[in-house]
Amino acid sequence: MRSMRLYAVPLLLLACCSQFHWGGNQTPTDFVGFQAQAQAQGLILELPEYEQTAEEVALSVTQVLAEADKELDAYAAQSMNAVNFESSIAALDHITYPVSVVTSRMWLMKETQQDATMRAACTEAVQRLSEWAVAVSYRVDLYEVCQVFDQMYRAETVGKLSGEDLKLYEETMRDYRRDGMSLSEEVRGKVAELKNELNRLSTEFDTNITDAQVVLRFTKEELTGVSEDFLVASLQESGDHHVRATTTPDYMMVMQNCSMGATRKALNAARYSTCKENNGPILNQMVGVRNEIADLLGYGSWADYKIEPKMAQTAAAANSFGEDLAARLQPKFDAEVSVLQKYKAEDVGDPSAKINWWDFRYYQNQMMKEEFGVDSDALRHYFPLEKVLVGMFDVYEHIFNLEFTAVDPGYRWVDDLRLHVVTDASTGKVMGAFYLDLFPREGKYNHFAQFDIIGGKRLADGRYQRPVVSLVCNFTPGVGDQPALMNHGEVETIFHEFGHAMHSILTEASYARYAGANVERDFVEAPSQMFEAWAWDPTVLSNFAKDWRDESKVLPMETIVAMEKAKAATTGIFYRRQLALALSDLRIHAGGVTDAGEVCNQTNTELLFAVPEKSNFAAYWGHLTGYDAGYYGYAWADSIAADLATVFENAPQGFLDQEVGMRLRREIYQVGGSRKGGESVRAFLGRPPTNAAFVKNLGL
Numbered sequence: 001m002r003s004m005r006l007y008a009v010p011l012l013l014l015a016c017c018s019q020f021h022w023g024g025n026q027t028p029t030d031f032v033g034f035q036a037q038a039q040a041q042g043l044i045l046e047l048p049e050y051e052q053t054a055e056e057v058a059l060s061v062t063q064v065l066a067e068a069d070k071e072l073d074a075y076a077a078q079s080m081n082a083v084n085f086e087s088s089i090a091a092l093d094h095i096t097y098p099v100s101v102v103t104s105r106m107w108l109m110k111e112t113q114q115d116a117t118m119r120a121a122c123t124e125a126v127q128r129l130s131e132w133a134v135a136v137s138y139r140v141d142l143y144e145v146c147q148v149f150d151q152m153y154r155a156e157t158v159g160k161l162s163g164e165d166l167k168l169y170e171e172t173m174r175d176y177r178r179d180g181m182s183l184s185e186e187v188r189g190k191v192a193e194l195k196n197e198l199n200r201l202s203t204e205f206d207t208n209i210t211d212a213q214v215v216l217r218f219t220k221e222e223l224t225g226v227s228e229d230f231l232v233a234s235l236q237e238s239g240d241h242h243v244r245a246t247t248t249p250d251y252m253m254v255m256q257n258c259s260m261g262a263t264r265k266a267l268n269a270a271r272y273s274t275c276k277e278n279n280g281p282i283l284n285q286m287v288g289v290r291n292e293i294a295d296l297l298g299y300g301s302w303a304d305y306k307i308e309p310k311m312a313q314t315a316a317a318a319n320s321f322g323e324d325l326a327a328r329l330q331p332k333f334d335a336e337v338s339v340l341q342k343y344k345a346e347d348v349g350d351p352s353a354k355i356n357w358w359d360f361r362y363y364q365n366q367m368m369k370e371e372f373g374v375d376s377d378a379l380r381h382y383f384p385l386e387k388v389l390v391g392m393f394d395v396y397e398h399i400f401n402l403e404f405t406a407v408d409p410g411y412r413w414v415d416d417l418r419l420h421v422v423t424d425a426s427t428g429k430v431m432g433a434f435y436l437d438l439f440p441r442e443g444k445y446n447h448f449a450q451f452d453i454i455g456g457k458r459l460a461d462g463r464y465q466r467p468v469v470s471l472v473c474n475f476t477p478g479v480g481d482q483p484a485l486m487n488h489g490e491v492e493t494i495f496h497e498f499g500h501a502m503h504s505i506l507t508e509a510s511y512a513r514y515a516g517a518n519v520e521r522d523f524v525e526a527p528s529q530m531f532e533a534w535a536w537d538p539t540v541l542s543n544f545a546k547d548w549r550d551e552s553k554v555l556p557m558e559t560i561v562a563m564e565k566a567k568a569a570t571t572g573i574f575y576r577r578q579l580a581l582a583l584s585d586l587r588i589h590a591g592g593v594t595d596a597g598e599v600c601n602q603t604n605t606e607l608l609f610a611v612p613e614k615s616n617f618a619a620y621w622g623h624l625t626g627y628d629a630g631y632y633g634y635a636w637a638d639s640i641a642a643d644l645a646t647v648f649e650n651a652p653q654g655f656l657d658q659e660v661g662m663r664l665r666r667e668i669y670q671v672g673g674s675r676k677g678g679e680s681v682r683a684f685l686g687r688p689p690t691n692a693a694f695v696k697n698l699g700l
């Protein structure tokens, strides 16, 4: 199936576009210039009018919902005799699009606004918008219109659909079925009731995790090995040190560095018993309710229900992927553990010492330091942020044949905000724009992510709305004369996140539902995950990784090789842990489980290490709400990413091969969700996907 457009109007516009050849010295330098250029190409490029007060936020939501409600009422009232694809299935995408644009903007503002009142207003706005969206999906009158079209289509009284239209039709009906809309009113009511119950339980589960604070007291001796800074920060008036088992940096500091086994053991047991009392029973209830919902909707299990719309499609496929990989990893896992065992045996003076859950991070860290001698802090000097950005832009511009132009963003939610317009380097076609919000501040989202602001879409009038996105990052700013520097992990991260931005911006999907990164959840990470490999490529790195104090000093490639070796020396344990989590999640959602905590404990013991006695790590595992029956997706996407990267590895210009880059743009980035992820992967690879590359990267 190929992505295609059925409408005459867009085809005409495309024909017009080809007459325009912008670029070269005609390239505008300001946003308004690009807007005019876009307009002449039958495209729309615009920045949102950002709300400035809580009142404006509330008003925007009220207005966009009122307008959408009015249109939906008219939609439901349309003459059933005149229903067609455009007036039924496609119209829903058109009508809900403005709501999705406001929702995206509110998400961004909730995470980036400097004023707490504004953030609170946006949080409330997001809540209102998502409640509205749920209510719309349950509107029987809207469903009835789609049903009329569905019956016509099945009776073949309307023409055959294909490509993106067919997918939209099939998936709209599938989602109605997944919501229980095709069941009797009684069963539907029961499903809705159970979903509310599930929401209530999930919120309670999440809140218990967020609120949990477990603090352990240790003496300085008991914390031998942790950093001086940590000792100072954790010191109490009593002379004891407080270690927060529920704060990840505290936990990792001790697990990786503290040489006292008893301290690590106590902290590990405390962390994996957190929320045992309250969330243990709640989790069992959640799993029970999920089973009931799956049963009412006619699925074998909750895992089957959740995985149906994803790339894996069935719980069986996800399971066998996990089980197979776990088995293949066994020898490498065993070998890694035996290396750690030698470290421990020597350390504690007992040749038969065993590696426990609370040991592996510590001995891994010891091994990294002794065998590979990588000082990741010293590497920062080779990665000044500005140079990394330029180097990364060069890569993406080159392989995707694009041009990025910095323009004045006008309104800025933070002073150092940047905006770039993306154009096609050959045709001058305006593709979209991205903001960069690079540094941390109070109240800001505290990880790294790409946020959609305006999603791509072919509008009802035929013009194409080009996407606008923002990268929201938290790099360490420069101090004094020293510029902002990145560590190597951050270089990987920016290549990854920028991949998401490109996925959004390069889209040509007709429907908002399929634009950009709106692909299967277990596929969405693969195209950007792949770009992390660029941060390890000597050719790519040598273009920008130079010591900022003396640019004649290029990053020594033996350091990269040492880092690669160090990484490879721990992948067995890393992925066995990923799979222990993935399979725990799949097993508790396979149906018939009454003690989820026990299933998770057993799975971890089987695949990784014995868990601390009487612990229940599942009770403190936030992924179980939202990522339920979905954790496998991390390793799944890693496997696809490795397969995709092989095409570059084998290309004449390697990671900088433009021909392969353009194929990637065409077959994966441009099509987005307009066809199934599996088909796009196959089209790019030119062969069926395999996990051979992933397995090889793992050193198997």
Ligand SMILES: [Zn+2]
Residues within 6 Å of the ligand: 496, 497, 500, 525, 528
């Ligand atoms: Zn990502």
